[in-house]
Each structure stands twice: as structure tokens, then as C-alpha cells.
Amino acid sequence: MQERRPSHRTLALALCACAGLLTPTLALAQAAAPAPAASQPASAKPAGPAPGKKPSSADILAASKPTDWRTVDPELALQMELPAGKVIIELASAFAPVHAANIVKLTRAGYFDGLAVIRSQENYVTQWGDAEEDDAKARRKPDTLAKAPVEFSRPLKGLKLSALPERDTWAAKVGFVDGWPVAVDPKKGRAWLTHCNSIVGAARGNEPDSSDGSGLYAIIGHAPRALDLNITTVGRVLQGMDKLSSLPRGTGALGFYEKAEERTPITRVRVLADIPEAERPRLQVLRTDTATWQAWLNSRRFRGGGWFVHEPSKVELCGALPPVRSAP
Template sequence: MKIIKTILVATTLLALTFVGQASEWRALDPENTVLLTLPHGKVVIELAPQFSPNHVKQFIKLTREGHYNGASFYRVIDGFVAQGGPKDGSPLDKATKKLVLEGEFSVDENFTFTQVQTNDMFVEQTGFKEGFALGYNSKEQKAWMLHCPGVIAMARQTGADTATSHFYITIGQATRYLDRLMTVFGRVVYGMEHVQAIRRTEVVEGDTPVDPKYYTRMLSVQVMSDVAPSERINIEVSRTDTETYRNKIADRRTRDNAFFFKKPPPVLDICQTPVKSRRVK
């Protein structure tokens, strides 16, 4: 009897351990996840309708109508962005509804997020909300998504409310000077190496321009829920609202490791604070 009790206790503890581990991860909603297939690999993008609802809605609509299939990344600048979409002046480009900028959103006094840094170079506070990097201004009671590497945002013309269908993915350093000026509506959670491999279209002055026929094309862009289950790429991401994640941020800020024999300042750039992803069956 004693042995049986011991086994039951051990089994219970093991089960609780697995539950605790599972709670550190969040499964993506296939209705708000996009599968981008490039000639050299697949990319998974998590969309953020909670922060940019109208841009996400239009992007999903255009995706389901097949408008991105075969489109090119025509403006790809090393260390900056990979921008693509339907050809300028195309019937789709002319007919698509122009979107009101969703560069920021209002919050109330109950707004919470996992704070990363105060007195950030661009904003009062930075932090994570549901895995997305945000800036926050308590006096304005506004928050916004940040231009960290790997985010997807909608391109626009000079006017603030002129975005339609073209989008870009940041492929270099954080372009934080674009925060609040553009609408970020998602981020790459899988396959960033394939995004980085998109053919650059900008060349050194005096060099031969890249022929458009060599631009990287989007073989297909699909909402993950529309993909056959056997072909889906199922991703989970680290939850950023747990004590475990807060401790990771604290450890990263203090750099309490023998490698750092000279301690860097105790600051933490949110764009250098990755949210981990993992592939699951």
C-alpha cells in the first residue's frame, strides 16, 4: 500500500510539473495566423487583431481572396525592410479600401503589461502584452506596437490614412523612429531566416539594378485555418504574463553571469528581448 501511495504522489507531482510547463506557452489561433510560402521556405506570422483590428481584417480578406499569391517583394533594403504587395497601379491597388492609421490605441488606468524598461530612448515605458512588444505613455494613456525586427506592418503613402494592401517586414535593426507613424499588425514567429533570405532589390550606386524578374515572389499566402491540417505549421509562443517570464527579463537586465566581467548598464532594449517560439504537432 505504501509503495502504491508513493507512486500516486510521484505521478501527481509529475502531472503538476507538466501542467506548469504547459502554462508557460500559448498556442496561436489559426484564424489569426498566416502561412507565407517563399521559394526557399515557409514563414509563420502571428497577427494582432487586439491592437490593429482593421488592418488585420483587411489583410486576412486580401489573403483569402488570393491577392498576395505570386506578388513580389519589390523594395528590399538590407538592414531595413522587405516590402511587397500587388503591383502599384493594379486594379486591386486602386480598388482596395484605404485604412485609417492604427499606429496607437487608447488604454485606461487598469492597463497592464509585462514591463521591460522605463525611460526607453523613444518612450516612457516598454513591455510585452500577449507576446507583442509595446510602447506605453501613462500621461497620454496610449500604447502602440513597436518596430522590432520581424514585425509586419502596412506600407502607406505620405498621408497617414492611405494604407491599402502593401506590407513590409522589418529585416534589420529596430526602426523605432517609425513607431506610431505606421500600423504594425503582427510579427514573424517562425521562419525568420527565410525572410532574411529574400532577394535585396537595392544595389550600391553605380551597380547594375536588379531585374524585377529576379525579385523574390510569394508563392502563396494563406490564413492558417484554411491550410489542410496535415500541412499546417503549428506554433506555440512563450507567454509573457508569467512570473517565469518576468524573472527572465530581470536576469537579462542584470547580466548576472561570469561571462560579463565588465557589467553593461542595467538597461534592456525590448527589441533584444526575444519571445521564444516552438513548433508542435
């Protein structure tokens, strides 16, 4: 007999519990930790710009070289079409390989087509999937869909971390890996994607391994970092965040829409590689292992122009997500 999956309302309860909005806590059994990989050394204080005119972030990007950018793999990116427009999501296969593969399978099987955005909670998440997943009318999933393991974190070994020197509240060290915001526990040798604005995760129930990629959410508010290590993060919205963050807020519990007509329908979702090349978006993310990246970070720490009265002299992980552009 097929196990009955938790409803989206149960999934939402798990999301809120992880964020500290409800009482129950969720435990994570950590795997044996391998030796940590070498990472970029973090200085005690970031070096300031040279005397003279401070280049702006736009100046840095305008002067960037083609090699400063990485092109998004079309096999690992999705285009979700909503009535208001398109949302482009890159999948983080290096951090959640089974979930990412499942999401690609679901997309190619047309699973998401005709489903809906079922929840929009102020300063928290927008969630989409099958509102009838616990009902006889639930959408059938591909038979090849894998049983997804817990992918809350991965071994640090093998990752090239561009570490930030700034101290983080939630982790011993933070930085970026290939443009992904990452937190690290060097003692345990583990690394994980952080719940920054625009990060996409796989909704789950009370059981840590109850997600499979068929229910997804995007962070639309302030980074709820308490979710880190409690839910599998699977990607990042690269374009179209305004389409998700501007939806009417649900009036039901936890931001769920109480009536079917309040939900935003999903016209279809496609893997970018399956879109005809002439129509396919070609996006690039600023590489986070280059001198241009360090210069861009400094332009955020030491602001140019005449508007800033107080210069922050620091950046915060979720406030420094790498820029995205259409390939020239």
C-alpha cells in the first residue's frame, strides 16, 4: 500500500516549526564528517578600496570580463510560467542531487503543469504544488521518481569556498560556492545552502525524509536562517522573483489560500534545455572565485557616490547574492 504523504498544510507546519513559529523542533541526524576541504582564507577585516573615486557595483560589472561569468546549465534550470510572467529557477545539484533529479523528472513528465501557487505568507514563503496531494484526485507522479534521502547538508570536502571575512550569526563560516550562498561547520566537515531570499526549498512533513521535490517554496521575505539544516534547499530563483513576491497573501492559516479560485495557476514548467534554442533564456551568474567578485563585494562594503552618510564596511551573506544577467 502506498504511504499517504503529508498534506501541504502539514508541510507548512513543518516549515513554520523550523522557523521557530511553532513549538515542535525537528532533529537532524548528521552523517559522519569527512575532513574539511581547504577554503579561501578569510582576513580579519576586508581591505578597503584605494584612495580616490570608489567604483560602484554597476561600474564593477560594466568592467567585467566574459570569464567572470558562468553560464547556467540549461539541464539544471526551469522556466515556470505564471499568468504574470516567467520565473527562472536554477537547481543546486551539487547540494541536493536526488531532489534536483526528481524535480527535472517531474517537470519533464508535465507534473507541475496546471497545478498552482497554493500559499503566500507575508515576509516568509510562496509555495506551489498539488493542493490535492492527500486526496484521491492527487496528481500522479512518475514511476521513476526516486525516494529522496535527507539532503539538508553535504560534505565540505571537494567544495571551493570563497569565504566571507564577516562573522555570521548562524554558522562558523559562510561564503559562496559557484555563486551559491553556503554555510559551513568546519568541525563536522559539512556545508549547506542557506535560506536567503530567492532560495527554493522542497516542502516536507514531520519526517525529515518526506520531501521528494513535488512541493516547492521560495523565500520571499527576510532570510529565515532557522530553516537551515531542517529542510532541503534545491535551488535559487534567478529571474522573476517579483512574480512570486507580489502575489496576494493568503488569508488562511500560514498564508494558504482558502479558496481554489484564489490560487495562482501554473501554466506550465519546462526544463530550459527543452525550450527551443531561439526562445531559451540564457542566463549567467557572476563567478564567486574571481577578482571581479571581490571587487564587487568591496563595492557593497565601501559604497561609492555621495548618498551614503554612514559606510557599512561589511556585507552580509544573504545581502550579497551574486548578480545575474542575460548572456550577451
